[in-house]
Amino acid sequence: MKQQRLKWITLIFALGAIMMLGACKKKVAPPPPPPPPPPAAPTASLTASPDTIQKGQSTTLTWQTSNATDVSIDGIGAVQAIGSQQVTPADSTTYHLTAKGPGGTQDATARVTVTAPPPPPPPPPSATEEELFARNVKDIYFDYDKYDIRGDQQSALQGDIDFLRQHPNISFTIEGHCDERGSTEYNLALGDNRANSVKSALVQGGVSAGNIKTISYGKEKPLCTESNEQCWQTNRRGHFVYGK
Amino acid sequence: MKWFSALFLLFLLLAPTFGQQDWIRTGTGLGVEKVRLAVPDFKPSNQDPRNADLLKVFNDTLWNDLDNAGIFDMVSKSFMPTDTPANPSDVRFDAWNTAPVNASMLAFGNLGTSGNALTVQGWLYDVKNVTSPQVLGKQYQDAATADAARITAHKFADEIIFRLGGGIPGVAESSIYFVSSRSGHKEIWAMDYDGANQRQLTHLGSISLSPRISPDGSRLAFSSLAKGGWDILMYSLDLNRLVSFPRFGGTNLSPAWSPDGTRLAFSSSRTGDSEIYVTDSSGGNLKRLTAFKGPDVSPVWNRKTGSQISWVSGRTGLPQIYTMEADGTNDQRMTDEGYAVSPSWSPNGQFLVFSWIRHYGPGAPGAQDIYIMDIASKQWVQLTHDGGRNDFPCWSPDGRHIIFQSSRSGGEQIWTMLADGSNQKQLTFTGSNTQPNWSWK
Structure with missing residues (x-):
């Protein structure tokens, strides 16, 4: 019994001595200053978001560098160490970033793919052509009882010729119309002369005769039904209609 | 001397008027x-109750036909004696051949309905010839209807007109073909010469113009707008439908029958400029007659000889009337x-009858009137003076009447008149009615 109690006391002393020893040693020796670190190598990253665009759209380049004193991107020039910029490349491009610092040089690249835009959904081609026809082809107006094309109609006629030569596939009808005065039968013959007069001028200007149909309405289908000179002039015309 | 000068002056003033007439x-x-x-008025010959309505139709029609004929001075009904005759034995000559009636001729008779039959007896008496008065005695039987x-x-009117009008048949049984818009489209219509019995012939739903009836009355040529343009179409009045006729291309207008019915003249722009062409009546043997730049339209044959054609040409600007031989020479x-x-x-x-705006141009009055011209002398007389646009005159087969279209009452309507311009009467009243064409008999 006496021996067991002695063992315990020895252990406690020993522990106490160890603890005291450690404490005394720390106070006595302060840590030495760290050695100067070697210069760090630069780091760099470059991303493009989104990395696929349609022609004409733009994308954002974002870059991050460290340990660099001189950062540049090809095609853009010198840039800040950290930044972003919008770019609108015309074609697919690989952007190249160079980061230089005391610790060396680091590159980063980002690829932007430019795709062609999808063609706009084509409307039915005939409708477009018909609209163009309606917008560009002007009626030719005539003097009373006349079927020769007068001077002030020459520019309208030339415009018609230009358009119709650019669109050689368009077939069309020239309607000859007259004002309400005069006789039914004579006006139908006169309207026929008017339509044919416009046709001859177009053919002379290089428009294909095979695309042209003529028809006379005389005074049967007036555009304007009042009895005054303004209305009569409106009706005395070679009227263009798409299709034949 | 003074008196003589005044008389001479008066004569000078009046002479042109009398001469013209x-x-x-x-x-x-x-x-x-x-x-x-x-x-x-004709009288009932029996007691049938339908007689009254049919007599009204008969008496109105007979009076109107004789009044329209242009060769009678009609005795006003208010001058007539109260006891009018129904039969020859009823005629009291002195009541008719003395004042105030003072008639040369007396037409009278009776009408009776029996079962489905209508019987009419009519006489024409020369009341100045008391011993042998009868010029005409006729009996007619037909269905007991208003149309009959x-x-x-x-028929009875035409008999009287034939006897008293120099042997020229009357026009009371003739027909008029014309264009009417009353269905919503310009279609070809027909009516009796007095405007009765108006009926639609074509149902094309397009624009149909210029109806021209053949001399034998069996076919009607006209111009109609089809998909390809204006074509001459042919309608059979025997079959009541269109019959085939060739298409020539271009704008084909204003057909005209030769008086023997074997040829048609019309205007065609098949070569790009309207010209007068002739074909045979089936459309074969196409031959061009004119070669003038500008509109050439509205041909019509010399109705007596068939050897000349008159038409309208715009070769000098405003349209003018021309004549040429039927082979195209001598215009x-x-x-x-x-x-x-x-x-x-x-x-x-x-003669020619035509529509003329004599003084045309800015500021000119610009009335469009009907004129007739003596072809040999080119002397002309104006027949209408009542305003509006007057166009498409056409002679009646007896030469005494002219039918035409006029806008004087508002819209375009068909009017008739005597060939001296008197007795103008409107025949159509519904829709727009134009381009009348009188049958050849």
């Missing part, structure tokens, strides 16, 4: 002197000014 009345068979004719009563009256200009269109040849070959 004379050459028209002589040339058109209207006659300078009119026969004084009494036409008392009307047709019977036309002559007839009108010298203004805007002259729509010629029609008189049955005796002597």
Whole structure:
């Protein structure tokens, strides 16, 4: 019994001595200053978001560098160490970033793919052509009882010729119309002369005769039904209609 | 001397008027002197209750036909004695051949309905010839309908007109073909000469114009707008439908029958400029007659000889009336000014009737009137003076009447008149009615 109690006391002393020893040693020796670190190598990253665009759209380049004193991107020039910029490349491009610092040089690249835009959904081609026809082809107006094309109609006629030569596939009808005065039968013959007069001028200007149909309405289908000179002039015309 | 000068001056002033009236009345068979004719109402010959309605139709039609004929001085009904005759034995000559009636001729008779039959007896008496008065005695039988009563009256009227009008058949049984828009489209219609019995012939739903009836009355040529343009179409009045006729291309207008019915003249722009062409009646043997730049349209044959054609040409600007031989030679200009269109040849070959705006241009009054011209002398007379646009005159087969279209009452309507311009009457009233064409008999 006496021996067991002695063992315990020895252990406690020993522990106490160890603890005291450690404490005394720390106070006595302060840590030495760290050695100067070697210069760090630069780091760099470059991303493009989104990395696929349609022609004409733009994308954002974002870059991050460290340990660099001189950062540049090809095609853009010198840039800040950290930044972003919008770019609108015309074609697919690989952007190249160079980061230089005391610790060396680091590159980063980002690829932007430019795709062609999808063609706009084509409307039915005939409708477009018909609209163009309606917008560009002007009626030719005539003097009373006349079927020769007068001077002030020459520019309208030339415009018609230009358009119709650019669109050689368009077939069309020239309607000859007259004002309400005069006789039914004579006006139908006169309207026929008017339509044919416009046709001859177009053919002379290089428009294909095979695309042209003529028809006379005389005074049967007036555009304007009042009895005054303004209305009569409106009706005395070679009227263009798409299709034949 | 003074008195003589005044008389001479008066004569000078009046002479042109009398002269004008004379050459028209002589040339058109209207006659300078009119026969004084009494036409008392026909009477019922039995007690059938339908007689009253049919007599009304018959009496109105007979009076109207004789009054329209242009060769009678009609005795007003208010001058007539109260006891009018139904039979020859009833005629009291002194009541008719003395004042105030003072008639030369008396038309009278009776009408009776029995079962489904209508019987009409009619007489024409020369009341100045008491011993042998009867000029005409006729009996007609037909169905007991208003239409039959009307047709019977036309027949009896034409008999009287034939006897008293120099042997020229009357027009009471003739027809008019015309264009009407009353269905919503311009279609070809027909009616009796007096405007009765109007009926639609074509149902094309397009624009149909210029109806021209063949001399035998069996076919109707006209111009119609189809998909490809204006074509000459042919309608059979025997079959009541279109029959085939060739398409020539271009704008084809204003057909005209030769008086023997074997050829058609019309305007075609098949080569790019309208010209007058002739074909045979089936459309074969196409031959061009004119070669003038500008509109050439509205041909019409000399109705008596068939050897000349009159038409409208715009070769000098405003349209003028021309004539040429039927082979295209010897063209002559007839009108010298203004805007002259729509010629029609008189049955005796002597006259043209046409529509003329004589003084055309800015500020000119610009009335469009009907004129007739003596072809040999180119002397002309104006027949309408009542305003509006007057166009498409056409002679009646007896030469005494002219039918035409006029806007004087508002819209375009068909009017008739005597060939001296008198007795103008409107025949159509519904829709727009134009381009009348009178049958050849």
